[in-house]
Amino acid sequence: xxxxxxxxxxxxxxxxxxxxxxxxxxxxxxxxxxxxxxxxxxxxxxxxxxxxxxxxxxxxxxxxxxxxxxxxxxxxxxxxxxxxxxxxxxxxxxxxxxxxxxxxxxxxxxxxxxxxxxxxxxxxxxxxxxxxxxxxxxxxxxxxxxxxxxxxxxxxxxxxxxxxxxxxxxxxxxxxxxxxxxxxxxxxxxxxxxxxxxxxxxxxxxxxxxxxxxxxxxxxxxxxxxxxxxxxxxxxxxxxxxxxxxxxxxxxxxxxxxxxxxxxxxxxxxxxxxxxxxxxxxxxxxxxxxxxxxxxxxxxxxxxxxx
Numbered sequence: 001x002x003x004x005x006x007x008x009x010x011x012x013x014x015x016x017x018x019x020x021x022x023x024x025x026x027x028x029x030x031x032x033x034x035x036x037x038x039x040x041x042x043x044x045x046x047x048x049x050x051x052x053x054x055x056x057x058x059x060x061x062x063x064x065x066x067x068x069x070x071x072x073x074x075x076x077x078x079x080x081x082x083x084x085x086x087x088x089x090x091x092x093x094x095x096x097x098x099x100x101x102x103x104x105x106x107x108x109x110x111x112x113x114x115x116x117x118x119x120x121x122x123x124x125x126x127x128x129x130x131x132x133x134x135x136x137x138x139x140x141x142x143x144x145x146x147x148x149x150x151x152x153x154x155x156x157x158x159x160x161x162x163x164x165x166x167x168x169x170x171x172x173x174x175x176x177x178x179x180x181x182x183x184x185x186x187x188x189x190x191x192x193x194x195x196x197x198x199x200x201x202x203x204x205x206x207x208x209x210x211x212x213x214x215x216x217x218x219x220x221x222x223x224x225x226x227x228x229x230x231x232x233x234x235x236x237x238x239x240x241x242x243x244x245x246x247x248x249x250x251x252x253x254x255x256x257x258x259x260x261x262x263x264x265x266x267x268x269x270x271x272x273x274x275x276x277x278x279x280x281x282x283x284x285x286x287x288x289x290x291x292x293x294x295x296x297x298x299x300x301x302x303x304x305x306x307x
Contacts, residue, residue, distance in 0.1 A: 001089060001100050001101070001102070002026070002027070002028050002099065002100065002101040002102070003020075003025040003026060003027070003101070003102050003103065003298075003302055003307060004020050004025050004027045004028075004101060004102065004103045004104070004105060004298050004302075005027070005028045005029075005030065005090075005092060005099065005101040005103075005104050005105070006020070006027050006028070006029045006030070006104075006105045006107055007030050007032065007080055007092075007104070007105065007106050007107060007108045008029075008030075008031075008032050008037065008106070008107035008108040008109050008241075008273075008274070008276070009029055009030075009031040009032060009035050009036055009037065009061070009065065009075065010036060010037020010038060010039060010040075010061060010107065010109050010274060010275075010287060011037065011039060011060075011061065011064065011274065011284045011285075011287040011288045011291065012037075012107035012109070012273035012274025012275070012276075012287040012288065012290050012291040012294075013029055013032075013037070013105070013107035013108075013273070013274070013291060014029075014061060014064035014065055014067075014068055014288075014291065015064065015273075015287075015288040015289075015291030015292050015295070016105045016107055016273055016291035016292070016294050016295040016298075017029050017064075017065075017068035017073040017075075017291075017295075018064065018067050018068045018071065018073070018295075019291070019292055019295030019296065019299070020073070020105075020295045020298055020299065021068050021069075021071035021072045021073040022071045023295070023299045024072070025298070025299065025302065026072050026073075026074070027068075027073050027074070028073075028074050028076060028099070028101070029068070029073055029074065029075045029076065030076055030078060030079065030080055030092075030094055031075060031076065031077055031078065031079075032079045032080075032108055032109070032241070033079045033241070034109070034111060035077070036057075036058060036061040036062075037061065037109045037274075037275075037287075038109065038111075038112070038130075038131070038275070038282075039057035039058065039060055039061050039284055040057060040058050040061060044056060044057070044135075044138070045057050045060055045134070045284060046137065047133075047134070047283075047284075047285070048060060048284050048285060049285065057125075060284070076094065078094045078095045079094070079095065080092050080093065080094060080108075080244050081093050081094070081095055081096070081244065082244065083244050083245055083248065085104070085245070085248045085249070085267050085270060086248070088102060088268075088269055089101055089102050090102075090103075090104050090269065090270070092104070102269065102302060102305075102307060103269045103270070103271070103298045103301060103302060104269065104270045104271070105263075105270075105271045105272075105273055105291075105294045105295070105298060106242070106245065106249070106257065106265070106270065106271070106272050106273070106276055107272075107273040107274045107276060107287075107290075107291060107294070108240075108241035108242065108276050109240070109241055109274055109275045109276055109287075110238040110239060110240040110241060110256070110275040110276060110279075110282070111238065111239050111241065112130035112131075112234065112237075112238055112239075113234070113236045113237045113238065113239060114130070114234055114236075115147065115200060115234060115236075117200070117201075117202065117203060119202055119203040119204070119206050120200075120203045120232070120234070122206045123203055123206065123209070123210070123211055123232075126209050126210050126211065127203075127210050127211025127212075127230065127231055127232060128203060128211060128231075128232045128233075128234065129231065129232070129233050129234070130233070130234050130235070130238075131233075131282070132146075132155075132156040132159045132160050132233055132235075133159065133283065134283075135231070135233075136159060136160050136162070136163045136164075137163060138231070139160070139163050139164050139230055139231040140163045140164075141163075141164070141165050142163070142164055142165060142230035142231055143164065143165060143166055143168075143228055143229050143230045143231075144160050144163075144164035144166070144167045144168070144229070144230065144231045144232075144233065145167070145168045145169075145170060145200075145214065145227070145229045145231070145232050145233070146160065146167060146168070146169050146170070146233045146235055147170050147171075147200055147232070147233070147234050147235060147236060148169075148171065148234070148235035148236045148237075149171040149172070149173060149176045149177050149178060150176070150177050150178050150235070150236075150237065151178045151179055151182045152235045152237065153169060153171070153178065153235035153236070154169075154176075154178045154182040154183060154185065154186040155182065155235075156233055156235045157169045157186055157189075157192050157235075158185060158186055158189055158192070160231075160233065161189055161191040161192060164191070164231070166191060166193065167191055167192050167193070168192075168193045168194075168195055168227070168229075169186065169192055169193065169194050169195065170195045170198050170199075170200060170216065171194070171195070171196055171197075171198070172197070172198070172199050172219060173196070173197065174196050174197050195216070197218055197219045197220045198216050198217065198218055198219065199216070199217050199219055200214050200215070200216060200232070201214075201215045201216065201217045201224065202214065202215035203232060204226075211229060211230060211231060211232050212228065212229070212230075213226055213227055213228045213229050214226070214227055214229050214232060237254075238275070238279070238282070239255065240254065240255045240256045240257070240275070240276050240277075240279075241276060242255050242256070242257060242276060243255070245257075248267065249265050249266060249267060249270065250265065250266040254279070256276065256277055256278075256279050257272045257276055257277040258277075259272060259277055262293060262297060263290065263293040263294035263297045264297065269301065271294040271297050271298060272290070272294065273287070273290040273291040273293070273294040274286075274287035274290050274291060275287060277290070278290065
């Protein structure tokens, strides 16, 4: 029997682990499929307070993990494959092994949708990114490309014009699904070039371990051509890691947890933290703040119940 199980080991999960461990609750942290969360894919983090020279993304989450372990948190490899939240204590299956817990913090995050190209995957963190707010600063006076057609793509493209010399917005179709106001804002920006009916077929250059360009393909004519690019931002959405809780936790149409105030879900004793609920900010610092909130909720609840 555990006092609290934390699902996810990114900024939200690690911060929740630090706080619950310091409260002597001996949390168990299930690392999840992508241990370390989105920051494990980020080479340089310059906007996390307290690191004036910046810090490597994987180093930041590893430091948090070590801090939590120092206070007694226990980390375990694997992911939750089944959950019974119908009554307390809750039952969770870690790849076939069932455990019980009085409370649960779901900090399993959301993974970016990628194009699925091997070259793209190899260059994530080396010129390929899914977060303009995180990485835009590194492309000052550079050639930038954004892939996508929704609100997030328009927002990313607009934001990146602050830094890039030019921003090309590539979309597979001849019409956008973005809202009218976001599309108008992008169209009025003279730095943004729209490339329609076009897909990215290849990202160069894996051998140099840095993005130097892309191969594009016109989906109407089949014509292909190369274009020089310094930074490639993929903005085709995120997928929250909540499938295992579907039918038990309240989720919105995209699978994000619906908050019931603070860090609470619709089930008493189950709390949310980070990108699994936050579809707006998705920053390391906001995820950490949410982890702190969830941990304090857990501590207060268990204290009221005499645990």
